[in-house]
Amino acid sequence: MPPKKRGGLKLALRIGIPLVFVAVVVVAALTSSTPRSSDVGDCLKGNTDNAESVTSVACGPEANYKIVGKVPNQSQLTVTIGGGCDQFPTATVAYWEGVKSSQGTLLCLEDVKNPGKGMPRVGDCVKGDLSDAAHTEKVPCGPEATYKVAAIEDGGALGGFTTAVCAKVPSAAASMEWKRQGSLSSKILCLEDLKHPDNRKPAVGECMATGANNELHLAPCAKGAAKVLGQVDGLTKMDGLTKTVEEICKDFPGADQAASWSMRGSLATTTYCMQSVKK
Numbered sequence: 001m002p003p004k005k006r007g008g009l010k011l012a013l014r015i016g017i018p019l020v021f022v023a024v025v026v027v028a029a030l031t032s033s034t035p036r037s038s039d040v041g042d043c044l045k046g047n048t049d050n051a052e053s054v055t056s057v058a059c060g061p062e063a064n065y066k067i068v069g070k071v072p073n074q075s076q077l078t079v080t081i082g083g084g085c086d087q088f089p090t091a092t093v094a095y096w097e098g099v100k101s102s103q104g105t106l107l108c109l110e111d112v113k114n115p116g117k118g119m120p121r122v123g124d125c126v127k128g129d130l131s132d133a134a135h136t137e138k139v140p141c142g143p144e145a146t147y148k149v150a151a152i153e154d155g156g157a158l159g160g161f162t163t164a165v166c167a168k169v170p171s172a173a174a175s176m177e178w179k180r181q182g183s184l185s186s187k188i189l190c191l192e193d194l195k196h197p198d199n200r201k202p203a204v205g206e207c208m209a210t211g212a213n214n215e216l217h218l219a220p221c222a223k224g225a226a227k228v229l230g231q232v233d234g235l236t237k238m239d240g241l242t243k244t245v246e247e248i249c250k251d252f253p254g255a256d257q258a259a260s261w262s263m264r265g266s267l268a269t270t271t272y273c274m275q276s277v278k279k
Contacts, residue, residue: 042067069108119178120149147191155186166190167233167270173199202228226257226274249273
């Protein structure tokens with residue numbers, strides 16, 4: 001009996017690089033110096049790493065933060081789990097005030113000294129080195145921008161480690177993780193490459209060919225290329241080492257190649273089933 005054919009998966013396109021935009025999370029016990037009746041639109045001054053220094057102040061040059069959201073009846077655990085300030089995209093600090101072991105109020109703060117540090121929204125653009133959060137920033141969409149946010153997904157506690165990310169966003173060339181320091185929850189930003197529009201995942205019916213470093217790239221549907229018949233989600237990199245192309249692509253008759261796309265550091269992949277172009 002002939003040996004079983006293995007379908008080792010090739011890496012398709014550039015591997016997305018996860019990025020953490022770090023925002024400070026502060027858990028503060030209520031004291032006489034912390035704000036007791038702050039409302040949305042009010043401003044605060046002080047260092048959020050030191051709760052005793054945070055006080056209410058008129059919005060102006062002296063202010064460090066502006067309250068953009070207020071969520072009552074929250075425990076300190078809410079800050080650790082995260083997600084309480086997700087509905088306020090400009091918030092970079094989640095600040096809890098209350099009595100320990102009791103319900104308190106979560107204040108979602110915008111850094112007025114450093115505007116633009118909040119989580120990018122769909123349609124926003126960024127520039128910089130995706131491997132270094134300190135050198136990545138939101139910019140107007142134009143010649144200066146490098147990537148554009150095409151979609152935002154819930155990352156959960158593992159942030160795409162075991163689940164394929166941006167699988168339903170064919171224009172995504174990379175992905176990055178946004179989370180607040182100390183929080184278990186995260187968001188995955190699916191990014192379009194504005195400088196290299198062809199650096200993206202393929203759509204069904206498009207063709208790819210092998211280039212440098214055995215990476216696949218979009219190519220004309222001519223001899224030597226492979227046409228994408230469909231994609232399979234929910235597989236891991238280990239599946240590419242233990243399963244044949246026929247097993248992986250059983251729902252796509254005619255597929256004789258398989259290629260995967262994944263975020264660096266993730267075990268999950270999006271796998272593309274392809275058929276060689278003979279003519």
